[in-house]
Amino acid sequence: MAGRIRKIARRSFLIGSVAVAGGVAFGVYKFRETPPNPLAPTDGAIPLNPFVVITRDGVTIITPKAEMGQGVQSTWAALAAEELDVDWEDITILHGPPAQAYFNSALFGEAVPGLAYKVGPTGAAIRDLAGGGAKLLNLQLTGGSTSTRDGYEKMRMAGATARETLKLVAARRLGVGFGELSTASGEVIARDGRRIPYADLAEEAAQIEPPEIELRDPSQWRYLGRTMPRLDMIPKVTGTARYAVDVRLPGMKFATVRMNPRRTGMFSYDASAALAMEGVEKVIDLGGGIAVVARNTWIAIQAAEAVDIVWEGPVYPETTEALNALALTAFDRSANSTPRDEGDVDKPQDGIEIAAEYEAPWLAHTTMEPMSSAALFSDGKLTLWSGTQAPILARDRTAEAIGIAPEDVELIVPYLGGGYGRRSVADFSILAARVAAAMPDVPVSVTWSREEDMRNDFYRPAAWGRFRGVVLDGQAVLLDGKIASTSLIGDSSPPADPDDWQMGDRELVAGAWDQPYGIPNYRVSGYTARTGMAVGYWRSVGASYNGFFFDTFIDELAFAAQRDPLQFRLEMARREHEPSAAAIEAVAEMSGWGKALPERTALGIGFTYSFGAAVAQVVQVSQRDRGISIDKVWIAADVGRALDPGNLEAQLSGGAIFGLSAAVSGKITFRDGIAEQQNFWDNDALRMQSAPATEVRVLETAYRISGVGEVAVPPAAPALGNALFRLTGQRARRLPFGDTFNLLV
Amino acid sequence: MARTLLINGKVHRVNLPDEVPLLWVLRDELGLTGTKYGCGVAACGACTVHMNGEAVRSCQVALGDVSGAVVTIEGLGSPDNLAVLQQAWADHQVAQCGYCQSGQIMQAADLLARTADPTDDEIDDAMSGNLCRCGTYPRIRAAIHDAAARMKAEA
Numbered sequence: 099m100a101g102r103i104r105k106i107a108r109r110s111f112l113i114g115s116v117a118v119a120g121g122v123a124f125g126v127y128k129f130r131e132t133p134p135n136p137l138a139p140t141d142g143a144i145p146l147n148p149f150v151v152i153t154r155d156g157v158t159i160i161t162p163k164a165e166m167g168q169g170v171q172s173t174w175a176a177l178a179a180e181e182l183d184v185d186w187e188d189i190t191i192l193h194g195p196p197a198q199a200y201f202n203s204a205l206f207g208e209a210v211p212g213l214a215y216k217v218g219p220t221g222a223a224i225r226d227l228a229g230g231g232a233k234l235l236n237l238q239l240t241g242g243s244t245s246t247r248d249g250y251e252k253m254r255m256a257g258a259t260a261r262e263t264l265k266l267v268a269a270r271r272l273g274v275g276f277g278e279l280s281t282a283s284g285e286v287i288a289r290d291g292r293r294i295p296y297a298d299l300a301e302e303a304a305q306i307e308p309p310e311i312e313l314r315d316p317s318q319w320r321y322l323g324r325t326m327p328r329l330d331m332i333p334k335v336t337g338t339a340r341y342a343v344d345v346r347l348p349g350m351k352f353a354t355v356r357m358n359p360r361r362t363g364m365f366s367y368d369a370s371a372a373l374a375m376e377g378v379e380k381v382i383d384l385g386g387g388i389a390v391v392a393r394n395t396w397i398a399i400q401a402a403e404a405v406d407i408v409w410e411g412p413v414y415p416e417t418t419e420a421l422n423a424l425a426l427t428a429f430d431r432s433a434n435s436t437p438r439d440e441g442d443v444d445k446p447q448d449g450i451e452i453a454a455e456y457e458a459p460w461l462a463h464t465t466m467e468p469m470s471s472a473a474l475f476s477d478g479k480l481t482l483w484s485g486t487q488a489p490i491l492a493r494d495r496t497a498e499a500i501g502i503a504p505e506d507v508e509l510i511v512p513y514l515g516g517g518y519g520r521r522s523v524a525d526f527s528i529l530a531a532r533v534a535a536a537m538p539d540v541p542v543s544v545t546w547s548r549e550e551d552m553r554n555d556f557y558r559p560a561a562w563g564r565f566r567g568v569v570l571d572g573q574a575v576l577l578d579g580k581i582a583s584t585s586l587i588g589d590s591s592p593p594a595d596p597d598d599w600q601m602g603d604r605e606l607v608a609g610a611w612d613q614p615y616g617i618p619n620y621r622v623s624g625y626t627a628r629t630g631m632a633v634g635y636w637r638s639v640g641a642s643y644n645g646f647f648f649d650t651f652i653d654e655l656a657f658a659a660q661r662d663p664l665q666f667r668l669e670m671a672r673r674e675h676e677p678s679a680a681a682i683e684a685v686a687e688m689s690g691w692g693k694a695l696p697e698r699t700a701l702g703i704g705f706t707y708s709f710g711a712a713v714a715q716v717v718q719v720s721q722r723d724r725g726i727s728i729d730k731v732w733i734a735a736d737v738g739r740a741l742d743p744g745n746l747e748a749q750l751s752g753g754a755i756f757g758l759s760a761a762v763s764g765k766i767t768f769r770d771g772i773a774e775q776q777n778f779w780d781n782d783a784l785r786m787q788s789a790p791a792t793e794v795r796v797l798e799t800a801y802r803i804s805g806v807g808e809v810a811v812p813p814a815a816p817a818l819g820n821a822l823f824r825l826t827g828q829r830a831r832r833l834p835f836g837d838t839f840n841l842l843v
Numbered sequence: 844m845a846r847t848l849l850i851n852g853k854v855h856r857v858n859l860p861d862e863v864p865l866l867w868v869l870r871d872e873l874g875l876t877g878t879k880y881g882c883g884v885a886a887c888g889a890c891t892v893h894m895n896g897e898a899v900r901s902c903q904v905a906l907g908d909v910s911g912a913v914v915t916i917e918g919l920g921s922p923d924n925l926a927v928l929q930q931a932w933a934d935h936q937v938a939q940c941g942y943c944q945s946g947q948i949m950q951a952a953d954l955l956a957r958t959a960d961p962t963d964d965e966i967d968d969a970m971s972g973n974l975c976r977c978g979t980y981p982r983i984r985a986a987i988h989d990a991a992a993r994m995k996a997e998a
């Protein structure tokens with residue numbers, strides 16, 4: 099609404115103030131105030147900085163990032179080890195405690211206004227400085243594909259600083275010049291061959307001021323740029339990797355929760371049948387639901403389902419139809435943001451005009467490990483084992499929920515059996531803490547049933563896209579996109595009104611407004627749906643639906659212009675962003691685009707620039723006797739710099755399959771205010787026989803390094819949909835495609 | 844009622860209701876947490892173990908129905924002594940979050956025990972019950988082919 103005076107929310111003020119000249123200084127100032135090292139020296143383990151601990155038999159590298167499958171802990175270890183000169187076999191990794199020292203500097207940098215793909219050296223510096231603000235918000239978060247960018251310098255600096263400090267001590271001890279020392283395999287080596295292991299130097303090194311350091315040139319790298327054996331691999335192939343669900347302590351009890359799937363309270367409940375079951379110890383009233391504590395998890399789950407509960411109704415409409423109708427009223431209000439408005443889309447243009455509407459459903463995360471935590475409450479203190487993506491948040495919320503101070507929570511973050519954004523919410527940590535608080539001195543393992551996990555998820559919100567465009571002489575001359583979805587900001591803490599945010603909610607439009615295409619009249623607006631449904635971050639967030647809307651519409655424009663869809667995109671990208679053009683060219687070459695195909699076979703291209711990476715995919719589909727098969731996906735991604743090629747390949751391949759799974763069959767629908775889907779039998783994903791073969795090429799042309807945990811998800815759905823159009827002549831505008839097409843699963 | 848189980852070559856005595864699934868006996872009573880819970884309804888394969896030399900979903904086998912020797916991922920090999928299949932898995936860097944992989948490996952072990960050199964179609968058939976949300980299927984397939992080749996070379 100023009101002229102509307104917006105309240106300036108605290109967060110947007112911070113972002114705004116670092117974005118302007120004076121604010122940069124503020125950002126720098128805060129950034130340099132080093133947060134205290136949260137690690138205390140213990141017997142034989144000496145922390146040299148928040149990331150490097152020297153022990154008797156090697157080095158422990160603190161990788162304060164949730165390892166949820168993306169290989170982040172190994173990459174962060176390699177960054178530090180590269181400078182520290184320790185052997186890969188001598189490295190131990192630890193997640194470390196929740197601490198401000200581990201704030202995510204990259205995450206906040208991304209919140210600076212402006213098109214990310216246009217960022218050059220100066221812009222990147224401003225973005226990185228803006229990252230200094232993140233610690234003000236205690237943002238220790240693994241998400242947004244930010245870890246690589248966050249750790250890229252920080253971890254190398256941590257390693258280099260530790261190495262140089264150890265050398266200083268060695269120089270003094272050996273009575274030689276600092277410049278005469280080198281380091282290798284965890285030892286400082288003098289020119290005359292004398293060697294001192296780091297462990298013998300660490301105690302003294304921890305006392306002295308670290309010297310100024312310079313990072314090594316990438317040409318000298320030994321670990322980075324190579325595929326390293328992941329440090330979590332052997333544990334994960336032998337069943338010895340520990341997830342929160344695996345914590346076992348003497349005297350442990352096993353619990354599960356059953357919370358209101360409509361997210362309100364209970365009118366009443368009757369637990370007598372449950373309490374009569376053999377092995378059931380206790381039923382705990384949690385207000386919005388119950389927990390059952392039992393001898394083992396299975397008995398707890400059976401008993402929880404046997405509790406007769408009368409739930410209160412939801413605050414949102416009870417059926418998918420009513421919920422979606424309410425969401426769609428968002429288009430009737432003024433836009434939450436219009437971050438891109440180039441040219442004049444309201445001026446009539448010569449050419450062929452087309453319009454299309456798209457829809458993406460509600461989605462669950464369904465991490466393979468259901469929500470789980472273990473907890474022990476004793477002497478007013480809580481020990482919590484939780485696979486959280488946001489440790490400081492989980493610690494603070496948990497403390498608040500059981501009425502203790504955050505310092506009285508010891509949080510241990512084991513491996514995560516998948517995250518995909520779900521584990522950035524603190525709910526499962528809080529519930530485990532509340533169960534433990536009701537069972538003082540008894541360690542409890544709290545595991546959700548798969549059904550509970552699916553009906554009490556924070557769903558990827560359903561979204562709608564309305565697009566209009568004009569093509570003339572084979573070129574797109576106008577694109578006007580409107581997107582509506584439930585904002586995730588309303589769920590933030592403290593709750594905020596997304597329409598009060600100075601910049602608006604950029605996730606509503608991410609993957610659509612920020613595409614590196616030269617279109618003379620280009621506008622994208624986001625509209626805030628207010629549904630009241632519990633929503634959350636889902637791998638690639640706004641780009642998970644906008645990638646589909648925007649890129650499918652581009653494909654429709656190409657068709658209207660009677661152009662080859664790949665060439666059409668390539669020309670637009672060339673005008674705007676070379677790395678994106680390079681990714682499209684690469685995927686064309688890989689997939690043999692334009693060459694003759696076997697009968698009843700078709701290719702489709704999808705492209706999305708998200709989280710700083712340009713990703714192009716080509717999907718091949720073929721008509722078989724029993725249905726349509728997804729044969730193969732070729733993926734070309736520009737990540738700026740490839741730190742671990744093998745892991746990048748795994749993430750890009752897995753991300754595309756994850757995106758295709760949702761595109762084929764992913765959806766959550768509601769009846770009586772409750773998710774109808776219950777388990778994998780009615781909310782499945784691609785499997786061995788239905789997953790395509792993948793082929794990946796990693797490019798390194800972009801100016802900045804980017805992470806890849808999410809970036810392969812957005813282009814997967816449009817690439818598949820565009821291939822289906824080529825194969826069947828039917829345009830796929832509604833997800834999941836399995837509702838419209840006979841796809842083999 | 845008290846029952847005797849033979850798991851990974853060791854005898855265990857448990858005293859639990861007969862209907863408790865083997866999965867939870869392993870995980871919660873015996874602390875063998877390598878076997879995972881994913882769905883509880885035979886829809887994901889994360890709980891796969893071998894019973895009498897055959898892959899079964901341990902969430903579907905009631906304690907009262909357990910017969911013969913049980914082998915779990917912990918019994919297949921250990922970090923210091925990897926089974927050929929586990930070595931292939933490590934060499935191909937298959938795992939991402941890793942949560943499904945115990946079940947994948949146990950299912951693949953069963954396949955290779957029956958079919959020394961499986962085709963892609965045979966791999967599809969045998970592995971279709973094992974879900975991987977991280978989408979590691981291409982590497983699982985490669986690791987199975989590789990392990991088959993190694994076993995052949997060793998035989």
Ligand code: FES
Pocket residue numbers: 879880881882883884885886887888889890891900901902903
């Ligand atoms: S837990 Fe047994 S098949 Fe899923």
Ligand code: FES
Pocket residue numbers: 167466515516938939940941942943944974975976977978979
């Ligand atoms: S590796 Fe994560 S579910 Fe398979």
